Amino acid sequence: MKERDLMLLHYITGIGILVFGSIHIATVFFTYPLQDTIWETTLRFDSIPYAVLPVYRNALLAASLFGLLLCTTVHAMNGLRTIIAELIGARKRWVEALLVAVGVFLMVYGTRTILIAHALV
Amino acid sequence: MVEKVKFRVFRYRPEDGGRGFYKEYEVPVKKGMTILDGLIYIKENIDPTLSVRYSCRMAICGSCGVRVNGVETLACHTQVLELRRRTIRVEPMRNYPLVKDLVTDMTPLFRKQKALMTWLIRRDTVEQENPTKQYLQSEEELERYLQFTYCIQCGLCYSACPVVSTFPDFYGPQPLMKAYRYYADSRDEGGEERVRLVDRFEGVWRCHFAGSCSAVCPKGVDPALAIQLLRRSALKG
Numbered sequence: 446m447k448e449r450d451l452m453l454l455h456y457i458t459g460i461g462i463l464v465f466g467s468i469h470i471a472t473v474f475f476t477y478p479l480q481d482t483i484w485e486t487t488l489r490f491d492s493i494p495y496a497v498l499p500v501y502r503n504a505l506l507a508a509s510l511f512g513l514l515l516c517t518t519v520h521a522m523n524g525l526r527t528i529i530a531e532l533i534g535a536r537k538r539w540v541e542a543l544l545v546a547v548g549v550f551l552m553v554y555g556t557r558t559i560l561i562a563h564a565l566v
Numbered sequence: 567m568v569e570k571v572k573f574r575v576f577r578y579r580p581e582d583g584g585r586g587f588y589k590e591y592e593v594p595v596k597k598g599m600t601i602l603d604g605l606i607y608i609k610e611n612i613d614p615t616l617s618v619r620y621s622c623r624m625a626i627c628g629s630c631g632v633r634v635n636g637v638e639t640l641a642c643h644t645q646v647l648e649l650r651r652r653t654i655r656v657e658p659m660r661n662y663p664l665v666k667d668l669v670t671d672m673t674p675l676f677r678k679q680k681a682l683m684t685w686l687i688r689r690d691t692v693e694q695e696n697p698t699k700q701y702l703q704s705e706e707e708l709e710r711y712l713q714f715t716y717c718i719q720c721g722l723c724y725s726a727c728p729v730v731s732t733f734p735d736f737y738g739p740q741p742l743m744k745a746y747r748y749y750a751d752s753r754d755e756g757g758e759e760r761v762r763l764v765d766r767f768e769g770v771w772r773c774h775f776a777g778s779c780s781a782v783c784p785k786g787v788d789p790a791l792a793i794q795l796l797r798r799s800a801l802k803g
Contacts (some may be wrong), residue, residue: 447803448765448767448769448771449765449771449800449801451771453801454770466721527772530733530767531729531732531733531772532732534732534733534734534735535733536735537733554624563609
């Protein structure tokens with residue numbers, strides 16, 4: 446892949462994080478158990494994911510969460526590739542291969558989590 | 567009126583193998599005196615072993631690039647009294663191998679310029695060998711690259727670049743700016759090749775747009791702008 450394609454992807458995924466991240470934050474905010482006080486909610490933190498996750502039975506919201514996962518993974522791995530190369534002062538192929546592997550793992554694990562949330566009864 | 571200013575000059579002798587040290591010299595200064603005048607005064611009257619590179623003394627040749635109080639500047643272009651300091655720290659430029667004292671080896675800069683083919687590329691070899699006409703340009707065509715021709719290759723921007731400091735393979739502001747200067751020239755026919763060269767890991771994408779290159783340029787050239795324009799060209803393909 447050419448460097449310009451990677452960087453174009455980097456810019457696009459950056460915008461994607463803003464868009465999908467906003468949707469995600471709004472989703473979590475509006476499905477938050479608002480009837481409780483903040484103090485009570487904090488004390489019952491374990492129950493929060495279960496209050497939020499069923500929202501992702503909606504296919505559009507699940508797709509937007511997948512979009513966030515994809516954009517964050519691509520943007521983060523490409524960003525790390527640049528940061529590591531600049532930190533060590535050289536480009537290492539094995540570092541890039543490792544980042545691709547980490548990215549694939551994150552995508553697989555994240556997709557699995559979204560699918561579980563999507564199918565949650 | 568003559569006043570005394572302390573010059574704290576970085577000294578480095580390769581034969582010592584050390585990391586260098588600072589030596590202080592007291593220099594009588596009067597209005598209009600430049601850092602270079604001060605360094606020449608030291609060399610002629612106090613310490614003849616001090617090495618400093620200079621030539622034109624009027625900000626044209628770009629030989630006397632140094633760091634004064636941590637900021638890249640031409641020694642001949644900076645007046646001592648305008649700094650309003652009792653002590654002035656003079657150091658060699660960063661990101662270059664050190665030869666001696668304030669003298670740096672500019673080879674990395676010129677090597678990268680060459681790698682980016684910073685010269686006019688023409689395909690009409692027959693016309694080149696037997697010219698029959700002039701290469702005319704409109705005012706607009708000239709405006710596209712004019713400011714970048716003012717570069718005197720002093721290398722201050724390369725020294726000020728934070729990316730070159732951490733990632734020495736980065737082409738750096740001056741070679742990239744020079745590449746854009748020819749890319750934007752309507753007479754040049756090597757655009758595609760040049761874009762391919764700058765569109766590499768070490769190329770335009772590594773610029774963090776800190777802008778320090780443009781800030782230190784003694785000629786008011788804006789290498790950071792050239793890099794952004796090159797990025798646009800690379801994205802367009």
